[in-house]
Amino acid sequence: MSTRRTISISLFVLIIAVLAITALIIFKDYIFESKLILGDIKKLEIEKELVPISNNSVIYNGPDIMVEGENSNIRAKNMDGTILWSMKLDGTISNILGCGKDIIVIINNSEMAVVSKTGELLWLYELVVPASDIYSSDKGLILIQYKDEKSNYFDIFDLKGIKLCNGYISKAQVVSFDGIDNKYFTLSLMDISNNKIVTKLATYNNKGEIIWAQDFEDILIPVLKYNERGELVAISDNSIMKYRSDG
Structure with missing residues (x-):
């Protein structure tokens, strides 16, 4: 009885091995082709990248524009890196926020300037x-x-x-x-x-x-x-x- 069981198990293992080898032979072209396809995948290339002038700058990134504040200076660039406009404010720029079509600039955390995206100073508000x-x-x-x-x-x-x-x-x-x-x-x-x-x-x-x-x-x-x-x-x-x- 033990010998028959051993033979049955060995036969079962052999059948599984044969099926696995057969499947590998049948699908090897597909597997190899899939590897080639995966190997052809390329990383997305960066078309344009804007880099701030200083690591200490305050940055606002909007659609097709980057506004950078450094100390009391603020400048805006387009995606080509061209400076669109710049201005100097009284005080250190602590934050820049987008707000609808315009930009909010916080100065010394005690004053708020609203600037249009074309570089026009619209109004100032002093925080009491x-x-x-x-x-x-x-x-x-x-x-x-x-x-x-x-x-x-x-x-x-x-x-x-x-x-x-x-x-x-x-x-x-x-x-x-x-x-x-x-x-x-x-x-x-x-x-x-x-x-x-x-x-x-x-x-x-x-x-x-x-x-x-x-x-x-x-x-x-x-x-x-x-x-x-x-x-x-x-x-x-x-x-x-x-x-x-x-x-």
Whole structure:
């Protein structure tokens, strides 16, 4: 019995080996051709690359333009590396943000300059209190957050320098924001003052009054966007939510 079992096992192994060799012979051309195809794959070539003049520069990269700030100087280049325009501001440039069709330049964290992408200085705004954070939206809105011992608060401007909204947000930190029709503004706020993450979506009107709000625990909402239908799209790390403008 043992001898028969050994013979059966040996025969089975032999059959498997023969099948494997046969398959290799049949498909060798395909395998070899696949290797050739894979071997012919080339890395994407960089057509154009912009490099900042200094490693200490503040950089903003936009569509077909790079704006570089170094000390008090700011310059813009196209994708060919040609300098489109340059200007000198009073103070050290600490940040550059894109905002709609224009550019926001933060100077010494105490002044904000709005510059067109053609290099025209549109307006300057002096921050009475140094900003803790500054955010921008592609709709041309600017949010400045301030920190105070009692409560954090914010101002929202348009690209003409008109203040559209302001409000208090307790100890929360702005994560993202967007607005619609320059009348309603929704903020994603994060509060960790009670040793847990609480995210609040809050929509304000021009008077700084909260129209509606909703709290979430242990999630972040880093992206807010009003779509063309006026609906608010809120994107967290694991979900996408949509609201009417009135909540």
